[in-house]
Amino acid sequence: MQNPTAQPQDEDQSKRAVDVEAGESEDAIRASRSSWWLRSWKDTINERANKKREQRSRKKEENEMIKAIVAILKKPYSVEVSDFPSGYPLQAALQSSTHDFAIYRNFSYLHSRVVLELQDQLRELEGRLHMLDKLHSESEDPEQRERVTSRVKDMEAAQMSRPVSNVVDDTATDVSVHRAERSQESDLVEQLDQKPMLSERAALLEKIQQKLVRYDEVLVHARRLAEFQRPTDDEWLNLRKWYFNRQTLSSDDEDGFIRMKHDLITLKPRTESGKIDDWIRRLLVILGKGKITVSIS
Incomplete structure (x- = not known):
């Protein structure tokens, strides 16, 4: 169950x-x-x-x-010395390789000669302008005296004194010659209309302006060159040593610039530390401890 x-x-x-x-x-x-x-x-x-x-x-x-x-x-882009042939190519390669060798002639004497030459040329032009002004100002002709007081009157007087071309004979038998002369006369008048005749004073002032601009340019450039630094003794001696070991230039006249220390300038910028270095070197020479090279960063 x-x-x-x-x-x-x-x-x-x-x-x-x-x-x-x-x-x-x-x-x-x-x-x-x-x-x-x-x-x-x-x-x-x-x-x-x-x-x-x-x-x-x-x-x-x-x-x-x-x-x-x-x-x-x-x-830096560097090339071997052998890449440049001896002569001016090698000399230029060295002097462009570093600021320490960027030493060139200043040509102080030639600058002075050019300045003196332009100065005296301007003196002559100045004297001619003074004589012309005096001639017109002391003239008995009122129109001549006005040439000193008015530039427009001076130009008008110059136009009035322009030589008159010969009158062409209308009765000329040769018509072709007659037409050719008239054409030449027309061309002359057109040229004179395009460029008015300058007065003697205006022409003299134009010449003075050109000479004065040239004189100013030479003075400004001479002033800028005077601000360039002179190479240090070390820089100059290093360049001389390199050159006299290489003898890149064959002419004694052409390599003479290397010996002209009094007329050399350097393109190397002078920093404040460079000025301090020079001062320390001079101080050590005075103290009788010799010369050293100091680098201040």
Whole structure:
């Protein structure tokens, strides 16, 4: 005979088994979901890390490329001495290679000669202008005296004193000659109308202006050259040593400028530290301690 209580117990066990299986399924689902989220999070982290590594790598490559370009741009252009033939090419290559060798003639004497020449030429023109002004101002003719007080009157008087061309004979038998002369006369009148005749005073002033502008230019350039620095003893001696070891120029006359220390200038700019260096050198020479080279940065 079957026990009536056995069936409920079996049912309870079945229910518990189903509940256990359901719980295990839910745990598996949660574990699967957790595993998926973990993998997704790891993939995201790895992807971001890879992007950062790529960005750092690209930036590093760009920086290296920029450094290489800057190094190329900063690299000085250098050539071998053998690239220049001996003579003026080699001499010019040396003196243009550094400011220390940029030493050239000042030609102070020639500047003075040119200035004196232009000065005396202007003096002559000045005297001629003064004599012309005096001649017109002391004239008994009122029209001549007006030429000093009015530029327009001076030009009008010059036009009035223009020589008159010969009158052409209308009765000339040769018509072709007659027409040719009239054509020449017409061309002359047209040229005179285009460019009025200058008075003697105006022509003299125009010449004075040209000479004066040239004189001023020479004076200004001479003044600028006077501001250039003289080469130091070391710079001058270094240039002489290099030259006399190389003997680039074959003519004694042409290389004479190297020995003319009194007439040499340098294109090297003088900084304040350079002036202090020179002062220290002179002081040490006075104190009897010799010469040294000082560099102040």
